[in-house]
Amino acid sequence: MHDLRTIRAKSGTNQEGTSAHNRRVVIEAIRLNGPLSRADLARATRLTKQTISNLIESLEADGLVASEDVVRGARGQPSTPYRLVPEGAFSLGVQIDRHLTRVVAVDLMGREVARVVANLPAGGPAEGSKLILGLIETVRRDLAARFPDSVHRLAGLGVAMPGPFGLPPSDDDTWMMAQWQSFPLVETLAAGTGLATSLQNDATACATAERMNGSADGLDHAVCIYFGYGIGAGLILGGELYTGSNRNAGEIGMVLFSRGGTQSPLEHRSSLASLFQHLGLDSATTEAYADVERLTLADDPRILDWLEGAAADMRQAVHMVETIFDPQTVILSGSAPEPLAKRLFEAMFPLIPSNADRPDRSLPRLQIGMVGPWAVALGAAAEPIRRAFDPLFSAILKEAP
Amino acid sequence: MHDLRTIRAKSGTNQEGTSAHNRRVVIEAIRLNGPLSRADLARATRLTKQTISNLIESLEADGLVASEDVVRGARGQPSTPYRLVPEGAFSLGVQIDRHLTRVVAVDLMGREVARVVANLPAGGPAEGSKLILGLIETVRRDLAARFPDSVHRLAGLGVAMPGPFGLPPSDDDTWMMAQWQSFPLVETLAAGTGLATSLQNDATACATAERMNGSADGLDHAVCIYFGYGIGAGLILGGELYTGSNRNAGEIGMVLFSRGGTQSPLEHRSSLASLFQHLGLDSATTEAYADVERLTLADDPRILDWLEGAAADMRQAVHMVETIFDPQTVILSGSAPEPLAKRLFEAMFPLIPSNADRPDRSLPRLQIGMVGPWAVALGAAAEPIRRAFDPLFSAILKEAP
């Protein structure tokens, strides 16, 4: 009998796992394709019409799907398409960035239904988490006022903040996020809200947002480059988010790049932080962001100067992730002022030739994100939704007793 | 009704999927932990004792597991551990490299049971594939002579060759692999052998080998750097092999690295090909390999010179994959002469500090592979075994009718 040495093994599954998987498959199919009839779903999922009927009945009873108007026009009995019910589930998300925090609520479709933004106090995570709990309460009340049912339909709380996680504080930590990373944030927020709480880095959250309602809709292999104070990549690999063994996958900001003979992390030259530094702006002020926007629109030479160098590094970063991940597409997303993001995107062309130049491509090699500055917060919020409703391998497995 | 536009959806599952998954989970548990009793398996997989008994009975009938001697020594009824039966399944693998080809047969444990190696004829894939079919036939006969039952227990044929796949031939193709890549190799070998045939790149195959019987045993997140004529990375992400959207993931040899102000693909400076070039050896001769081994053992200054530069690039490559993938460990494997591989490995220390320097590490950041020069062939052969017996998400899904 092995009880001291823990046995390494995957968990088995049973009929509950089967049914859980099939429910998720139905939900995802409708999410990706729009309203579908039972017959459509049966064909697409390879389940029988009867099974689909049972699942639809149960999903409808749970308020997750609803029928639309009967569709005529083809031979045979007219079909009844089913759509997702946005109010079928809700979820909360928190973005913690260097100087501000955003809290949003989203519905089953990942669409924003409530939001708050606030500056983070200087007091660090002890103070900050109290503030955040207050903001969550505000959003929750707002949500409850508009959707009274939402109280029983909260999938959880997703938190996103800059990584990397679990490392000893480095002397390179100019943004003082280290104290946040050593703070028991998930535990504090879980205790304070009573919600199932999960944590991911901002780039991963951004990828989730782009996948839910953006440029990565329905893609199984995509890299989402998040350009903000720092820079990172959110990874969608094989249809699922990939976060590595310690949730630090995709930290491309720390990859060493060479320019002009010197080697330094990408983040030191291609990030908002690097731009602030280049411009001599104090990133602690809220004006820095607006200043950048203004200077960009004015074609300030210092911006153009920085852009040239940043774009060169970004081209290389795109080449690197294409070569390493072989994705269907790369998405440039982030929280930079929109005009700057647009300029940077444009300055990145022409891209460096890579393995991604295939004759059979259907998507552009590089796309710009579609979600906007709230992407990270929305992605954080969408994470519990996806975990609860997406077909995942882990979802079929039996849980600990 | 949607019949023209194909509906994007995952497949559903049913009881067969459940049982298929549970069988695989049992097999994997025994593979990872060594012989286990039914009670152990029930605890580890969270299935009931009865279910495990049913599965074991079926697996035993299929000749995949067998009981060992009863274990006494603890309270209660003595337990009967079950082990995998190596002869329960076999599989064939082909490695195609620039100038040679290896064919092996492996058993359920991934251990070699037959092998052949031959030089590839100059005639290209049309000639070459005929030769390979002949070698496969030889190995098959050898296998059948030793294990008459193996005829009915062949899981398939795995093929491994250098990537990238599906790209227009580049002018950089100094090894003339392009004609192989445009040749319908899988179809030819499948038709010629009647076996289910699959293709992967050499680095991926190497990772499979290290996972089956090497340094990556049981790891869910590992990067296997394959150092051969070229250089690539095999990716084990989230417990499964990751190959990207076009089987080209991990082609780190094509990532651009800077050294001394110039930028070039890693492969141009860190690969056997680069060493041959550095030494002025003709890589088309079989002696080149032996020459390198001899020169390495003689501490030839040109080798030491090359080593210094290559090690610098490799350090950077390790830093890059650690930062991007957040793996549990990185494995240096490949088909270089053993003394050279060892020297290179040693010259890579000290590693560049990275996110992988965690206080909670249990594995070394960089390990050397344990499989040896036949790693790619063995990995190619192991692939059908793993696909048939490992717990995979895809294995629970219903197949096309």
Add this chain to the structure above:
DNA sequence: ACATTTAAGTCAAGCCATTTGACTTAATAG
């Protein structure tokens, strides 16, 4: 018009893998 064809969706019985709970077996501990 009206029969034919086509397709959506339901019904009820059946199937199959897991579960349940009681039971048997067989060892060690005291």
Add this chain to the structure above:
DNA sequence: CTATTAAGTCAAATGGCTTGACTTAAATGT
């Protein structure tokens, strides 16, 4: 030598998917 602990079996029950026949309802074609 009894109590305890644990492995493993037995037989019935459960639950989710499947099967095949059936109903409903529209478009098509003569």
